[in-house]
Amino acid sequence: MSVQQRIDTKCVQAGYTPGNGEPRQIPIVQSTTFKYDTSADMGALFDLEAAGYFYTRLQNPTNDTVAAKIAALEGGTVGMLTSSGQAANFFALFNLCEAGQHIVASASIYGGTFNLISVTMKKMGIEATFVDPDCTEEELNAAFRENTRAVFGETIANPALTVLDIGKFARAAHAHGVPFIIDNTFPTPVHCRPIEWGADIVTHSTTKYMDGHGAAVGGAIVDAGKFDWMAHADKYPSFTTPDESYHGVVYAERFGREGAFITKCTTQLMRDLGSIQSPQHAFYLNLGLESLHVRMPKHAANGLAVAEYLSKHEKVAQVSFPHLKGDKYYDLAKKYMPEGGSGVVSFILKGGRDEAVRFMESLELIAIETHVADARSCCLHPASTTHRQLSAAQLEAAGVPEGLVRLSCGIEAAEDLLADIEQALK
Numbered sequence: 001m002s003v004q005q006r007i008d009t010k011c012v013q014a015g016y017t018p019g020n021g022e023p024r025q026i027p028i029v030q031s032t033t034f035k036y037d038t039s040a041d042m043g044a045l046f047d048l049e050a051a052g053y054f055y056t057r058l059q060n061p062t063n064d065t066v067a068a069k070i071a072a073l074e075g076g077t078v079g080m081l082t083s084s085g086q087a088a089n090f091f092a093l094f095n096l097c098e099a100g101q102h103i104v105a106s107a108s109i110y111g112g113t114f115n116l117i118s119v120t121m122k123k124m125g126i127e128a129t130f131v132d133p134d135c136t137e138e139e140l141n142a143a144f145r146e147n148t149r150a151v152f153g154e155t156i157a158n159p160a161l162t163v164l165d166i167g168k169f170a171r172a173a174h175a176h177g178v179p180f181i182i183d184n185t186f187p188t189p190v191h192c193r194p195i196e197w198g199a200d201i202v203t204h205s206t207t208k209y210m211d212g213h214g215a216a217v218g219g220a221i222v223d224a225g226k227f228d229w230m231a232h233a234d235k236y237p238s239f240t241t242p243d244e245s246y247h248g249v250v251y252a253e254r255f256g257r258e259g260a261f262i263t264k265c266t267t268q269l270m271r272d273l274g275s276i277q278s279p280q281h282a283f284y285l286n287l288g289l290e291s292l293h294v295r296m297p298k299h300a301a302n303g304l305a306v307a308e309y310l311s312k313h314e315k316v317a318q319v320s321f322p323h324l325k326g327d328k329y330y331d332l333a334k335k336y337m338p339e340g341g342s343g344v345v346s347f348i349l350k351g352g353r354d355e356a357v358r359f360m361e362s363l364e365l366i367a368i369e370t371h372v373a374d375a376r377s378c379c380l381h382p383a384s385t386t387h388r389q390l391s392a393a394q395l396e397a398a399g400v401p402e403g404l405v406r407l408s409c410g411i412e413a414a415e416d417l418l419a420d421i422e423q424a425l426k
């Protein structure tokens with residue numbers, strides 16, 4: 001390609017360039033397996049000597065096309081799709097650490113990821129230290145141990161809407177010779193590209209804005225291709241010494257900085273755990289990506305309009321939206337996401353739990369759903385759903401008081417969303 005592609009063009013065209021007479025839209029390779037003339041041909045694939053496909057649990061051409069688009073959007077070298085965002089975060093972390101090792105993570109992350117790290121990975125023998133994302137560099141550096149192998153955070157945290165100081169986390173990770181993984185689900189690469197600020201691995205729940213139409217659960221991992229495994233061979237022997245489970249390949253030697261992470265993640269974790277995305281879902285995901293650059297500004301603008309309206313309303317005690325003037329994270333949001341973040345707003349009604357419940361039931365356009373980042377606006381009351389096991393005091397401590405509503409602004413007309421909110425507040 002001689003034409004330099006901007007993000008809008010990449011959303012539409014990256015990852016797939018059909019040849020003469022080939023399909024314009026990406027083909028769905030709905031096949032579990034691939035045919036070869038000789039066993040030797042297939043053997044070369046198993047040895048990673050030749051590039052190609054043999055079984056869809058490891059790799060499928062449709063998935064790779066869409067993963068290449070997401071890698072191009074993030075400014076990374078290689079990407080892969082997973083069956084969900086949960087699988088993406090687990091694979092990204094587990095590709096770096098094993099029993100007896102340690103993760104440093106922001107405390108303000110998606111609940112599912114918090115459970116993954118604090119409960120399930122703990123059972124696997126991997127410890128974690130959770131840090132306040134607003135901590136000083138000194139406090140952050142103090143969280144590292146000799147056996148720390150990964151740093152994790154979210155660009156805009158779901159649901160707390162904290163904005164991560166990406167540079168601070170990247171610096172601390174690199175000072176300790178460890179890669180920094182960031183979940184960039186909420187802003188998407190249209191609004192933030194963490195690799196430009198020092199992140200090494202970027203993950204996504206593609207279920208959210210990337211798909212954007214509530215159609216397909218999925219995840220993605222992108223490697224910046226910058227982490228020098230050989231320079232940190234003592235910490236990452238699984239990258240720099242032969243993998244006996246895979247014909248003695250040394251990932252960092254054979255695939256270099258550009259390809260080692262995703263190749264190892266595919267040949268070990270996808271092979272053994274099998275959380276592959278179906279090619280059909282990858283196709284839906286790609287349809288969503290084709291309009292991501294058109295949708296994201298609208299989500300962000302609707303979010304800002306709703307946040308501004310709510311911040312002036314007498315029944316509202318508090319509004320969180322990073323791009324709202326006066327928000328605690330306004331400066332960081334403007335630094336890392338000058339054009340906008342996501343369309344998710346959270347706010348606290350003065351009337352507490354009953355008012356929040358009554359408000360949500362009075363909405364007409366905005367639906368009650370366990371979802372965010374959809375073309376259709378939706379909302380959730382954490383105290384009666386995702387956090388319903390907590391007492392009022394525990395809710396307060398967790399930063400989700402009883403009157404808190406999380407509202408995901410879709411891409412409808414802002415005036416209609418404001419009218420719906422106004423009548424429901426009445």
Ligand SMILES: *Cc1c(COP(=O)(O)O)cnc(C)c1O
Nearest residue numbers: 084085086110158185205207218
């Ligand atoms: C939803 C979400 C996840 C989990 O993704 P699934 O696709 O639901 O598995 C991870 N991180 C963030 C920030 C999310 O919003």
